[in-house]
Amino acid sequence: MSSTATFATFRRILTQLRHDPRAVALLIAMPTVLMVLLRFVLNSAQRFSGIAPALLGIFPFTIMFLITSITTLRERTTGTLERLMTMPIGKLDLVFGYALAFGLLAVVQVTVAVSVSLAWLGLAITGSMWTLLLITTLDALLGTALGLFVSAFARTEFQAIQFMPVIVLPQFLLCGLFVPRGAMGWLLNAASDVLPLSYAVDALTQVARSAEVDGVLLRNMLIVACCAVLALVLGAATLRRRTP
Template identity: 70%
Template sequence: MNTLATAQRLLRQLKHDKRTVAMLLAMPTLLMVLLRFVFNNEMAFSKAAPAMLGVFPFTIMFMITSITTLRERTSGTLERLMTTPLGKLDLLFGYALAFGVVAVVQVTIATLVSVWWLGLTLVGPLWILLVITVLDALLGMALGLFVSAFARTEFQAMQFMPVFVLPQILLCGLFVPRESMARLLNWLSDVMPLSYAVDALFHVTSSTEFTGTLLRNLVIIAGCALLALMLGAMTLRRRTP
């Protein structure tokens, strides 16, 4: 009940922030449309689009969640909530549930537009593609919740983008196949969860099989999101020192 109450409170707040809602729901789709016209070719678009369906929601959810949670921290809202019987995990999973609902709507719109209008060729089942993109958005959300604890201003929160997001984008196999990278870079890509999301997205657009590797990638993405939430719970305090 506490988790649901927290999620409902956040969703009500988001409802009144129409610009944020518009950015969350429309931006990934608009970026996919832009990408389609940049390539101006369905075949080229189908090669690049799967990875971007993971990267765009991941990045946007990280940015929005880190700033929104930071506002709650700096305004004293989180501190006041922590003086109640509300548990840390109730609070964090409430945030995860609220932003998770947004993530589901966000990636569903972007994926359906990409497949049915922009010409993304999909070999595997559509539902697997939706699961992967939702997990990727939830991963960005969880990391945003976690890093918000280490920022004091919104500008500082944005400074974590080059630390937590950009290296993952560069090393996830989007520009260069991971196996052709130098050994150190390949090792770094192996410990970055976005790499497994991109691998899973490429797999579902090229194969109909639900393999053990695909299942492993999904488990890793979900596990990293859960770990980030747990670490975020550790940063919550019942009162300011």
């Protein structure tokens, strides 16, 4: 890997995003809008505080997955990535450059959503705000990494969107948001154990209920981070020097 090549890709993506301010504004604002909607639908600060921490991870994860997969697919299908691959630049340089650019957006997105939820919507947590922010950022980065990875298996933007019910929705249903994972049948529990979003939701739930940073919390955060890095490495492996 070359830091120069990685940051060159990072700057190129940010330049492209700067020319589409409406899309960037929508991307940053959407999780916050969803949290505001949830607060008024529940109409109870207590109920909101019970479910909001998990959704602070799920909403950015889902949105970043969709945006990243569609944007990266567009660059694949228009030949941009193929032209870049003819230059002396490594696959990991490209993928991590994309991850840094979209990751920066994810950090801003999550910071706004967490700040509004804590300061205005009445979200109450026992743990540290910074720990909550770190976990939700890791979750958004995981969505970014998975979006980069699955873009290799789609030929059109519609196909990219079709990966959402395959990759995102099963994790949404099995992460413990609706039913505790321990209360599921053994098969569903086993499936939940191999899905990274489950560990993100476990970590967020623990931060909401406890101020202790123990080994379980650190383990869950490490699993989410490692899954994001693994997805990026697999995404780099799918890049081709020429279109088949």
